[in-house]
Amino acid sequence: MRKFALFLTLSLCLFQVTQAGNVRVRVQDGTGRSLTDAVVFLESAAAKSLVKSASGSEIAQVGKQFVPSVTVVPVGSLVQFPNRDTVRHHVYSFSPAKTFELKLYTGTAASPVFFDRPGIVVLGCNIHDHMTAWVVVVETPYYGKSTEAGEVTLANVAPGSYKLRAWHTSLPVGAAALEQSLTVGATDTAVVVVDLKGAKP
Numbered sequence: 001m002r003k004f005a006l007f008l009t010l011s012l013c014l015f016q017v018t019q020a021g022n023v024r025v026r027v028q029d030g031t032g033r034s035l036t037d038a039v040v041f042l043e044s045a046a047a048k049s050l051v052k053s054a055s056g057s058e059i060a061q062v063g064k065q066f067v068p069s070v071t072v073v074p075v076g077s078l079v080q081f082p083n084r085d086t087v088r089h090h091v092y093s094f095s096p097a098k099t100f101e102l103k104l105y106t107g108t109a110a111s112p113v114f115f116d117r118p119g120i121v122v123l124g125c126n127i128h129d130h131m132t133a134w135v136v137v138v139e140t141p142y143y144g145k146s147t148e149a150g151e152v153t154l155a156n157v158a159p160g161s162y163k164l165r166a167w168h169t170s171l172p173v174g175a176a177a178l179e180q181s182l183t184v185g186a187t188d189t190a191v192v193v194v195d196l197k198g199a200k201p
C-alpha cells in the first residue's frame, strides 16, 4: 500500500515537471538594442483562469522618485505606496484601468491600492511633476520584466497557444502592449526575440 502511494506521488511530480515549457524572451528596439524593464506576458483564455492575485508589491517614493518605475501585477492585486521621503507626495492616476489618488501623506499610505482591471496605469505626483511610474495589470500568471540585457524568462508555462505581449515605457503614450502569437510546447524552451519598434533603451 505504501509503495503504491509513493509511486502515485512520483508520477504526479513527473507529470507536473514535463507538462510545462519555458519561454525565454529577448526584448529589443527596432535596431537590436536591448530594452530594460520591458513588461512581457502571455495571454490566453486558459491563462486568464489561472490568475492569482498578489499582495506583496510596493511602489515606494524615495528621493522624489517612484521605486520601481515599472511594476507588473496580476489583476486583483494590492499595491502599497510607502513614502520614504520626508516631503509629502500626492500620488494619482487618471488612467482608465485605475483612477485613484492618495492625498498628501508621509509614511505608509493608509491602505493599499487595488488593481482590479487589466491595462496600463500611469502614476504621477501632484506636487512633483517629474515623478512618474507605471503599473501594468495583466490577466495571466505568466509575466515578467526584462533585465538590463533585455531578457525575460517565463517559467513553467502550460502548453498551449498564447498571445505574447510586450510593452515598454518608451512606446508612445497610450500605446497598448504589442502582440504576436506563440505556441508553447510541453517540455521545450521557446526562445523569442521581440522587436519593439518605436521603443528606446
Ligand SMILES: [Cu+2]
Binding pocket: 064, 088, 089, 090, 125, 126, 127, 128, 131
Ligand atoms: Cu511627490
